[in-house]
Amino acid sequence: MFFADTHTHTKFSSDSEANPLKMLAAAKAAGLSALCFTDHMDLDFPGDDTLFVFDTKEYFKELLPLKAQTSADKSMPELLLGIELGLRPGRPDLREQMDALLSAHSFDFVIGSTHVVDELDPYYQEYWDLPGDRLLRYFEDIRTNVAEHANFDSLGHLDYIIRYLPDSVSLVKDYTVRDYADLIEETLRTLISRGQALEINTAGLRKGLSFPHPKEEILLRYKELGGELLTLGSDAHTPADVGADIIRCAGLLKDLGFQYYAVYKERKPMMVKL
Ligand SMILES: [Zn+2]
Ligand SMILES: [Zn+2]
Numbered sequence: 001m002f003f004a005d006t007h008t009h010t011k012f013s014s015d016s017e018a019n020p021l022k023m024l025a026a027a028k029a030a031g032l033s034a035l036c037f038t039d040h041m042d043l044d045f046p047g048d049d050t051l052f053v054f055d056t057k058e059y060f061k062e063l064l065p066l067k068a069q070t071s072a073d074k075s076m077p078e079l080l081l082g083i084e085l086g087l088r089p090g091r092p093d094l095r096e097q098m099d100a101l102l103s104a105h106s107f108d109f110v111i112g113s114t115h116v117v118d119e120l121d122p123y124y125q126e127y128w129d130l131p132g133d134r135l136l137r138y139f140e141d142i143r144t145n146v147a148e149h150a151n152f153d154s155l156g157h158l159d160y161i162i163r164y165l166p167d168s169v170s171l172v173k174d175y176t177v178r179d180y181a182d183l184i185e186e187t188l189r190t191l192i193s194r195g196q197a198l199e200i201n202t203a204g205l206r207k208g209l210s211f212p213h214p215k216e217e218i219l220l221r222y223k224e225l226g227g228e229l230l231t232l233g234s235d236a237h238t239p240a241d242v243g244a245d246i247i248r249c250a251g252l253l254k255d256l257g258f259q260y261y262a263v264y265k266e267r268k269p270m271m272v273k274l
Contacts, residue, residue: 002272003250004034004263005243006082006109007156007201007233012039012054016237020063023239024070027077030243034078034263037063038111038233041101042086043094046119052086056105080265082109085152087145088116099151109264111199111233112152117141122161135161139183146190153264154197154231155187158214163207177217184214188222197229197262197269198222200253202245212249219256229269230261250274 009016010023020037027035039059042052063081070079085098102110117138120127128134138161146155159177177184191198201213219230230253234244253261254274262269 001250002033002263003031003243003246004036004232004272005030005032005234005236005246006034006036006080006154006231006263007038007084007111007199007235008035008242009039009084009235009237010037012037012059013237014040014051018236018238020066023236023242024066024077024079026239026242028075030246032077032243032246034080035242036080036082036109036233036264038082038084038109040086041083041098042115043097044088044091045086046116046121052115056083056101060105080108080263081106082111082264083107084111084113084156085149086115087112087149087152089141089144089148095149095151098149102151106266108266109154109231110152110267111154111156112145112149113156114138114142114145122164125166127164128166135180136183139180139187143183143187143190146187146196150194150196152196153267153269154199154229154262155191156199156233157201157203157235158184158187158198158218160201160204160213163204163209177215177221181221184218185221185225188218188225188227192222192225192227195229197231197264198227199231199233200249200261201233201235202249203235205245205248206241212245212252216252216256219253223257228258228260230258231264232261
């Protein structure tokens with residue numbers, strides 16, 4: 001079967017040192033047919049506006065020859081060149097900059113993710129110290145981000161914030177989609193109506209959770225609402241994680257009744273039978 005990992009990071013992301021060649025070799029060793037790099041582009045990241053930004057010209061200059069090599073050599077997984085955009089609510093200025101970047105380069109795949117809520121990264125405790133239900137704020141912003149940003153192909157790691165819940169807010173066990181169902185449903189409906197995909201991000205399984213992002217309940221709701229476009233990614237930041245749990249999650253999708261997942265090339269979905 002054709003397996004692809006379409007969410008991975010390389011040294012072009014500030015939180016990865018991965019060598020692109022080694023990532024590709026790892027994809028081959030994992031038996032993948034395609035590998036997509038989706039390096040971080042979070043414009044105006046709070047505190048350090050250059051932190052999660054890379055030079056797209058350099059990226060294509062270095063990686064296009066490698067991509068051409070993989071299209072010529074069928075023994076190699078096909079390399080696809082994507083990007084993971086950090087979406088922000090109420091920032092038409094950033095949206096314009098992102099649109100300009102996407103029209104200046106031929107990306108194969110664009111992931112839209114929410115990494116900042118209320119000007120803080122939920123990875124850090126400070127975020128959880130803010131008043132109110134922090135999960136609710138996160139799902140509200142995702143809903144708004146999806147409503148405001150039409151120029152991405154797949155919504156990244158929908159409920160990954162639960163990985164960062166501090167022990168003092170030990171809701172992980174109690175986290176139920178039901179509490180946020182309306183916001184999540186609105187998000188899913190927008191994606192479906194626009195023909196944008198939902199990502200299954202396998203990283204949760206490596207971080208001690210029993211499910212990928214998003215949780216099965218959300219995947220089932222997506223299906224009930226008529227959603228069919230799904231992408232699969234490990235969010236690997238090192239060669240060791242390339243392809244992690246991709247086959248397992250493809251099996252999960254099949255068990256949930258989905259028939260295909262999508263691999264984007266030149267921003268168009270190629271449907272792969274599960
Ligand atoms: Zn991300
Ligand atoms: Zn990522």
